[in-house]
Amino acid sequence: MxxxxxxxxxxxxxxxxxxxxxxxxxxxxxxxxxxxxxxxxxxxxxxxxxxxxxxxxxxxxxxxxxxxxxxxxxxxxxxxxxxxxxxxxxxxxxxxxxxxxxxxxxxxxxxxxxxxxxxxxxxxxxxxxxxxxxxxxxxxxxxxxxxxxxxxxxxxxxxxxxxxxxxxxxxxxxxxxxxxxxxxxxxxxxxxxxxxxxxxxxxxxxxxxxxxxxxxxxxxxxxxxxxxxxxxxxxxKITGLSTSKKYSNSKLSQSDLEQLELKLKELMEQKKPYLNARLLKAELAEMLEVSSPEVARLLNERIGMNFFEYVNYYRVREFVELAKSEKYKNLTLFGLAQEAGFNSKTTFNKSFKSLMGESPSDYFKNQTS
Structure with missing residues (x-):
């Protein structure tokens, strides 16, 4: 010894x-x-x-x-x-x-x-x-x-x-x-x-x-x-990460939040920023022309999700649409998930099951049966 x-x-x-x-x-x-x-x-x-x-x-x-x-x-x-x-x-x-x-x-x-x-x-x-x-x-x-x-x-x-x-x-x-x-x-x-x-x-x-x-x-x-x-x-190294200050000083009224929610929904559906696999909340805030803490307030108070959950919600929706497309029929499930913006197979499976109530493979089996 x-x-x-x-x-x-x-x-x-x-x-x-x-x-x-x-x-x-x-x-x-x-x-x-x-x-x-x-x-x-x-x-x-x-x-x-x-x-x-x-x-x-x-x-x-x-x-x-x-x-x-x-x-x-x-x-x-x-x-x-x-x-x-x-x-x-x-x-x-x-x-x-x-x-x-x-x-x-x-x-x-x-x-x-x-x-x-x-x-x-x-x-x-x-x-x-x-x-x-x-x-x-x-x-x-x-x-x-x-x-x-x-x-x-x-x-x-x-x-x-x-x-x-x-x-x-x-x-x-x-x-x-x-x-x-x-x-x-x-x-x-x-x-x-x-x-x-x-x-x-x-x-x-x-x-x-x-x-x-x-x-x-x-x-x-x-x-x-x-x-x-x-x-x-x-x-x-964790690049690009900047922690947000508490949004208690946000001056947005409830009416402002309603308008911002509509603007965010329009942005997500038309420009699809969630396809960026390394999207940051700060980047989304810049697109909306508001501060990062105000985006956090919008997500928490009006939508009831954190940033991670919200973006992956749209990625799951995108995944389902891509899976129906002939253009992507030769891709694997995770290949489709990557096209939808996911960078992790584990995150994809967890997010999909959380939103759809079953795994991706089970979901598509039930769709075709």
């Missing part, structure tokens, strides 16, 4: 150096990559360097260099949170965000005071008396609670984003890859929690091998994400 772990440490360290080298000497990569992801890699490189120095025996078997790796522990949570926030909402780095790292700074100072500065004799005395384990459990517990808190905040941001995009976008955002990233980090934190709980109960599971396994797992996940961010940066 220890041999495998050591090999993973070397692999992660070399991979982090490679990615930093690519980002440093490739202007295109620097433009595409999320800055917090680069910071992730720097954190990993610093943390892994201590472990590498210890394994290579250049520091004469001084385990303090492994403790040096713990400087990265409280950096993970805030960076995951800020990476999530910037990826989903397009927020750029702001120096005020550094306050998220203040607990990590204090934590690292305490690591130096308790684990690096004391003499070997004092450390051996603590270990023999059991005091060292109590201190370690205190540090690990704080780090665990801190990182879980920021992970939960990241998950909250992601779920909020998933709920909000249906009021802004007419298409499905490919967020599964990002969701898997948060799930993977959550699994690592769960393993960390189980080991910590077992240690509190007296089971000696929180040993060096077990703890380093969790730490390296997180490192490999982040390096994997960094690799894909370099290879496919579009996975982490």
């Amino acid at each position: 220890q041999v495998l772990l050591n090999q993973l440490v070397y692999f992660s360290f070399l991979q982090s150096l490679f990615l930093l080298f690519v980002y440093l000497f490739s202007p295109k990569s620097r433009q595409n990559i999320n800055g917090y992801l680069i910071f992730f890699i720097i954190i990993l490189t610093v943390g892994l360097s201590g472990r590498i120095a210890y394994l290579s025996e250049v520091v004469e078997d001084n385990y303090r260099w492994v403790v040096f790796s713990e400087f990265s522990t409280l950096m993970f949570g805030p960076t995951i949170y800020l990476f999530t926030k910037s990826s989903l909402y397009g927020e750029r780095f702001n120096i005020r965000n550094l306050y998220h790292y203040l607990p990590a700074l204090l934590y690292n100072v305490l690591v130096v005071l308790f684990f690096i500065l004391p003499s070997d004799d004092e450390l051996r005395y603590r270990a023999a008396s059991g005091e060292q384990m109590r201190i370690i459990l205190l540090f690990v517990g704080f780090g665990l609670a801190f990182n879980i808190t920021y992970w939960l905040r990241s998950v909250g941001l992601f779920l909020k984003f998933k709920r909000s995009i249906q009021s802004e976008l007419s298409y499905v955002v490919r967020s599964r890859f990002f969701a898997n990233f948060l799930i993977a980090i959550g699994c690592c934190l769960l393993c960390w929690t189980i080991m910590y709980t077992m240690s509190l109960l007296g089971f000696q599971i929180l040993n060096r091998v077990a703890w380093q396994t969790v730490w390296i797992s997180i490192a490999l996940i982040i390096l994997f994400i960094a690799f894909y961010a370099l290879r496919s940066p579009e996975l982490f």
Whole structure:
């Protein structure tokens, strides 16, 4: 187990150096990559360097260099949170965000005071008396609670984003890859929690091998994400999304809303903007010559649908009409759906069943029977 772990440490360290080298000497990569992801890699490189120095025996078997790796522990949570926030909402780095790292700074100072500065004799005395384990459990517990808190905040941001995009976008955002990233980090934190709980109960599971396994797992996940961010940066970018302000300040009267509803219906039936698979609410508002919040108010108060549901309602209607046309008789059901403006087979099936009460295939079977 220890041999495998050591090999993973070397692999992660070399991979982090490679990615930093690519980002440093490739202007295109620097433009595409999320800055917090680069910071992730720097954190990993610093943390892994201590472990590498210890394994290579250049520091004469001084385990303090492994403790040096713990400087990265409280950096993970805030960076995951800020990476999530910037990826989903397009927020750029702001120096005020550094306050998220203040607990990590204090934590690292305490690591130096308790684990690096004391003499070997004092450390051996603590270990023999059991005091060292109590201190370690205190540090690990704080780090665990801190990182879980920021992970939960990241998950909250992601779920909020998933709920909000249906009021802004007419298409499905490919967020599964990002969701898997948060799930993977959550699994690592769960393993960390189980080991910590077992240690509190007296089971000696929180040993060096077990703890380093969790730490390296997180490192490999982040390096994997960094690799894909370099290879496919579009996975982490949501272009054109702008959240609307609340429409409470809208000055449109009920009569204005009635006229706007008629204008919207005419626009949808004559110009068919829903055929644009990546139609935004802001674009529809521009066509209507009103603000995006006023479109939201119209949809909510007069029509009873959000933007996503409303546009897909017209796409389903278009799909049914296309299916009756001889021109498109050679297309598959999803091929017809794409012609009608859908960009996702899952969304098409859900929208169709929600409106028509049955699946597309069942619908056409019943039409021909």
